[in-house]
Amino acid sequence: xxxxxxxxxxxxxxxxxxxxxxxxxxxxxxxxxxxxxxxxxxxxxxxxxxxxxxxxxxxxxxxxxxxxxxxxxxxxxxxxxxxxxxxxxxxxxxxxxxxxxxxxxxxxxxxxxxxxxxxxxxxxxxxxxxxxxxxxxxxxxxxxxxxxxxxxxxxxxxxxxxxxxxxxxxxxxxxxxxxxxxxxxxxxxxxxxxxxxxxx
Numbered sequence: 001x002x003x004x005x006x007x008x009x010x011x012x013x014x015x016x017x018x019x020x021x022x023x024x025x026x027x028x029x030x031x032x033x034x035x036x037x038x039x040x041x042x043x044x045x046x047x048x049x050x051x052x053x054x055x056x057x058x059x060x061x062x063x064x065x066x067x068x069x070x071x072x073x074x075x076x077x078x079x080x081x082x083x084x085x086x087x088x089x090x091x092x093x094x095x096x097x098x099x100x101x102x103x104x105x106x107x108x109x110x111x112x113x114x115x116x117x118x119x120x121x122x123x124x125x126x127x128x129x130x131x132x133x134x135x136x137x138x139x140x141x142x143x144x145x146x147x148x149x150x151x152x153x154x155x156x157x158x159x160x161x162x163x164x165x166x167x168x169x170x171x172x173x174x175x176x177x178x179x180x181x182x183x184x185x186x187x188x189x190x191x192x193x194x195x196x197x198x199x200x
Contacts, residue, residue: 049073
């Protein structure tokens, strides 16, 4: 019998057998905006996202792949399904607790490196400097264990983690979220937002 999270993991990670193959197939899904991708996420997994946001599906976290899938439902998919609305971040707190608990038990070490990226991204999404430091540390470790032909991929993940950390170190929050969350933007933040690459 197929695990209830298998369709989601197959959609998210595809058919590749190496991190490079998986990233080549799925990078546009992960990090690019296309309306049809958001629609597909909503149609296929919207009900599961709502269950996860309501505190359901906690039993998924008892197995490594279920834990990963639940993290995706709380952290990644709301950013697609509820893009540019406050609800895009509605699962962040639950995801952060889930990740902290899993990391405390070494759950990330039971996943493939490319899967671990999406555990550590939860830390990268927080407006908390200690969590950002931890994200950089974990992405550094992934880079260090990567095969030579996959180094560039994991160097890129680390670069993004370091850039996120720099923003939180400077502002204590992500200024590009201010408009969505109804927060006032300071003059310094406004100058920053006018620079290329200021939004993630």
